[in-house]
Amino acid sequence: MNYFLFSIGFLLTIAFLAEGIDREKVKKELHSYRVSSQNLHIDKLYKDLKHLEHDYHNLSPVPSKGRIRELKARIRNLEGDRCEKGHVNCGAPTNECISPLFACDGHKDCHNGRDEDPEICDNTPARVGSTISGITSWVDCINHLPHMTVISITASHQPEAFHAQTYVRAVVSFEVNEHSHLVKTFNAKGYWSPGKRILALGPDQEDDKSAWAGYGVLCKFNLGTYDKADCKIGSVVSKHVCATFRGTRH
Secondary structure (H helix, E strand, O other): OHHHHHHHHHHHHHHHHHHHHHHHHHHHHHHHHHHHHHHHHHHHHHHHHHHHHHHHHOOOOOOOHHHHHHHHHHHHHHHOOOOOOOOEEOOOOOOOEEOHHHOOOOOOOOOOOHHHOOOOOOOHHHOOOOEEEEEEEEOOOOOOOOEEEEEEEEEEEOOOOOOOOEEEEEEEEEEEEOOOOEEEEEEEEEEEEOOOOEEEEEEOHHHOOOOOOOEEEEEEOOOOOOOEEEEEEEEOOOOOEEEEEEEEEO
């Protein structure tokens, strides 16, 4: 009887030991599996990260603020400012319309204050010494080959009590013969309107009897920068457009 009980106890002890060994083995295998799985996951994450780095370095550079302004200006030119003639848009988010005479007068007429923004009230195009040049193409009025037009600001004056306009004098030069470099020059006067972003020039009284008499130049800085403008040459009286050029300010 004692031998029988001893045998049973011995067998149970072996069974428990075997079960303990199996559990330890399972634990080790499970741990090994988890480690391998995590390593595979880390390897995949590492590869994905490398792909992202490669794609990031191949991206085009972030557009500059100037480039963004130019793109926004193009959109505005296509959509229009949604204001009646003689008014200018205050911009987002209200898109109010005000008279350009209220721009840069020291009082915020737009709710967003954009009419007094230093960027809007910049008089750079009207500074003495500024030049605007471009290849001019005549579409009407006279028959003329394309030629270089240069506008040089020679004088400017901004009234103390009226900052909505800066009055300027300029010399307009036409290179009428590219080979001989024959140049015709005309005196002009006009104004710079920061609200409208236009430089408007007409013939000076001294040149009333010249070939320039009756013609004017209008340059609109509507390209998101004060370095480029869409310019037109036309009749001062009828506003009929005779020639156009893309002006570059220097």
